[in-house]
Amino acid sequence: MQTTQVYAVNREQANCLEVRTTELPAPPAGHARVRVEAAGVSYGDLLFQRGVIPGGPKAPFVPGCDVVGVVESVGDGVTTLRPGDRVAALVVSGGYTTGITLPAERLVPVPDGVDPVNVAAVSLNYFIAYQMLHRVAKVRSGQSILVQGAAGGVGLAFLQLAEHIGGVTVFGTASATNLDVVRRHGAVAVDYRNEDFANAIRDSVGAVDAAFDPIGGPHFWRSYSVLRNRGGRLVAYGQSEALRGGKRNMAVGAMGFLGGIILPNLRPDGRRTGFYNAWALEKKQPRAYGEDLAQVLDLLSADKIAPRSIATLPLRDATEAFAQLERGVTGKLVLTCTE
Ligand SMILES: NC(=O)c1ccc[n+]([C@@H]2O[C@H](COP(=O)([O-])OP(=O)(O)OC[C@H]3O[C@@H](n4cnc5c(N)ncnc54)[C@H](OP(=O)(O)O)[C@@H]3O)[C@@H](O)[C@H]2O)c1
Known part of the structure; x- marks a missing residue:
């Protein structure tokens, strides 16, 4: 599957994003390949890129900590997901992409009828x-x-x-x-x-x-x-x-x-x-990730939570998203990743 990703290529200035295209191989056993529909943009993406978070990813890397999309194919042994299922996931990096391969247990089903942009805005x-x-x-x-x-x-x-x-x-x-x-x-x-x-x-x-x-x-x-x-x-x-x-x-x-x-x-x-960071509980409470993300998506589906406002930009305009983060964003920015 052809995939477009946005890389942060240095940590000196926010204007450092590059669009690259690559081939995403078939998913290995236990994994699923997802066609990403939307990815959240967070101030933390900029902090990672500028290198101020100890232990964060180092350039070049693909920013973005949350994705939502549709399962395109699954590897051997995956029984919990099928192609066509809409899923969400949190990742340490890699969200600014049109396609991603993740372990099946990282993918949390999105309730029917929930807009993927809204999912990316809250996850x-x-x-x-x-x-x-x-x-x-x-x-x-x-x-x-x-x-x-x-x-x-x-x-x-x-x-x-x-x-x-x-x-x-x-x-x-x-x-x-x-x-x-x-x-x-x-x-x-x-x-x-x-x-x-x-x-x-x-x-x-x-x-x-x-x-x-x-x-x-x-x-x-x-x-x-x-x-x-x-x-x-x-x-x-x-x-x-x-x-x-x-x-x-x-x-x-x-x-x-x-x-x-x-x-x-x-x-x-x-x-x-x-x-605390989003991965802080994974070792001691391995079930917390799936349970808590599912709980958030249920609250969204029931209209019990909503960000202040949502603005979208196409994935290829991620540079503008970073510029907005630097200026200060009110509400949530989401990249739409379907080309
Ligand atoms: N640990 C993790 O896993 C994790 C994950 C995601 C985000 N984060 C972190 O969470 C933070 C917030 O992210 P966000 O997306 O919510 O950012 P945001 O939407 O830009 O909100 C940041 C808020 O901070 C307020 N602020 C700035 N200086 C302040 C001060 N001196 N005292 C009180 N409030 C102040 C601003 O308030 P006003 O606009 O009212 O001035 C702004 O509303 C970032 O540092 C991000 O890195 C951590």
Whole structure:
């Protein structure tokens, strides 16, 4: 099968994407070859390309962490999938493509009637928010949480999924123009440019049970500082602060890890910190991937979750998608991959 892929060929500037065509061989045993219909674009794709995420893929690589498409053929021994089935998957990289071969167990069936663009728009963001809420912090009704960047793609996923838990007090940080979005989802909105979220939390509930932070740098420590003693949990999951205005700042990233994640864990105050990524639970909870992605797709199918807005671009315009990520995107960008 002829496949078009978009490669990030260096880590110096975002304008580094190249379209390449290759032949995708027949799938080996246990795998399926998928004709990709849509792929999500995430700020993390840019962070990977710029090399600010430790352990991320190195150029040249194909960015993109989520794909949705139709099974085109299956290898020997695959009994759970048939050609024609629509499936979704999360991948560490490789999403910006018209075709991909993956182990069959990575492919999660998409419920009938759900638009593939919508699937690509929710898969990664809602999957990670779901896992951090339910499997890492185990947030329950009656608890309070802090969501940093609450009007962003992942932030909004936290707000919507916390609404489904019910009875959770949510503090969400955002810019002034985004405060209404945060409030519409029942959260206490804090203007992070003009207010101190720590004061807002202390004045209201004293401390929170969990904080979710994608910003990094000194933010990790500040988010940790509002956790309640004995049981409070910081879930760090991003490093936006390590790339500001298109410039890498590895020192900020490293200091954030040291001061906000590693050192706090040495304090005997009963608060815990940790860094989550979408693959963090795979070894200890191997069934979580399939169960949680299926749960997200069911919520989408039932119209219980939705990104703020969705914009699409053809795969060949991935360079424009990266330029938009650099400028700042409101809502979710999705590449359409059918040529
Ligand atoms: N660990 C993983 O597996 C994983 C997977 C996917 C994404 N991520 C990470 O998740 C993060 C968010 O991704 P996304 O797609 O949701 O990005 P996004 O849609 O661009 O949202 C980012 C939000 O961060 C907010 N923000 C920026 N600086 C802030 C600050 N100082 N305080 C509070 N909020 C601030 C912005 O808020 P305003 O617009 O209101 O200013 C923006 O809405 C990225 O760092 C990404 O790498 C991690």
